[in-house]
Amino acid sequence: DAKTTQPPSMDCAEGRAANLPCNHSTISGNEYVYWYRQIHSQGPQYIIHGLKNNETNEMASLIITEDRKSSTLILPHATLRDTAVYYCIVVLASSNTGKLIFGQGTTLQVKP
Amino acid sequence: ETGVTQTPRHLVMGMTNKKSLKCEQHLGHNAMYWYKQSAKKPLELMFVYNFKEQTENNSVPSRFSPECPNSSHLFLHLHTLQPEDSALYLCASSQVGSGGAREQFFGPGTRLTVL
Numbered sequence: 063d064a065k066t067t068q069p070p071s072m073d074c075a076e077g078r079a080a081n082l083p084c085n086h087s088t089i090s091g092n093e094y095v096y097w098y099r100q101i102h103s104q105g106p107q108y109i110i111h112g113l114k115n116n117e118t119n120e121m122a123s124l125i126i127t128e129d130r131k132s133s134t135l136i137l138p139h140a141t142l143r144d145t146a147v148y149y150c151i152v153v154l155a156s157s158n159t160g161k162l163i164f165g166q167g168t169t170l171q172v173k174p
Numbered sequence: 175e176t177g178v179t180q181t182p183r184h185l186v187m188g189m190t191n192k193k194s195l196k197c198e199q200h201l202g203h204n205a206m207y208w209y210k211q212s213a214k215k216p217l218e219l220m221f222v223y224n225f226k227e228q229t230e231n232n233s234v235p236s237r238f239s240p241e242c243p244n245s246s247h248l249f250l251h252l253h254t255l256q257p258e259d260s261a262l263y264l265c266a267s268s269q270v271g272s273g274g275a276r277e278q279f280f281g282p283g284t285r286l287t288v289l
Contacts, residue, residue, distance in 0.1 A: 157275050160268045164217040
């Protein structure tokens with residue numbers, strides 16, 4: 063699976079948009095970009111995923127560049143409960159195991 | 175009960191003990207996973223089960239022995255562990271099919287301390 067690169071930490075003011083970048087320059091055409099987050103000492107939680115089009119759901123938006131080498135997860139109005147470690151993971155679309163390879167992720171601190 | 179449940183939530187054991195971690199998923203998924211998360215380290219995949227068959231063993235020591243009796247239950251049997259095995263053990267499930275795998279749903283984890 064392709065590797066991803068994320069900044070180790072970011073701060074965001076409560077109520078503002080949080081934009082979390084991810085670099086996946088070696089991604090192949092049949093690999094999805096998945097985002098998960100892990101609130102302290104809990105199990106990770108799925109947020110969103112995409113292949114090449116931008117995606118939006120009730121939690122976040124995912125913007126993927128046209129060359130697919132990077133993406134940005136957007137939390138439109140961050141709250142204190144969004145403080146967590148955010149993981150960007152590339153997954154083979156045809157995977158018969160669905161295994162996830164986690165990196166260090168980005169620790170997002172939402173401040174009042 | 176919904177989602178993915180894990181028991182116990184906390185476990186303290188000695189190095190000579192035998193214990194088991196249990197995971198149950200109520201989502202109708204056909205794949206289940208064990209992950210290990212040590213302090214200040216990323217989650218590490220340990221085992222993958224697909225339709226009750228083990229499809230991945232990520233070079234895990236034999237003192238960890240998984241068991242998947244059916245697609246809803248997954249166990250991790252622990253025997254003669256070391257203090258460095260102390261970690262958060264997470265179970266997850268997903269639906270895997272001809273179109274690939276869907277997102278994984280994680281349980282709350284079991285916090286294991288080996289003395």
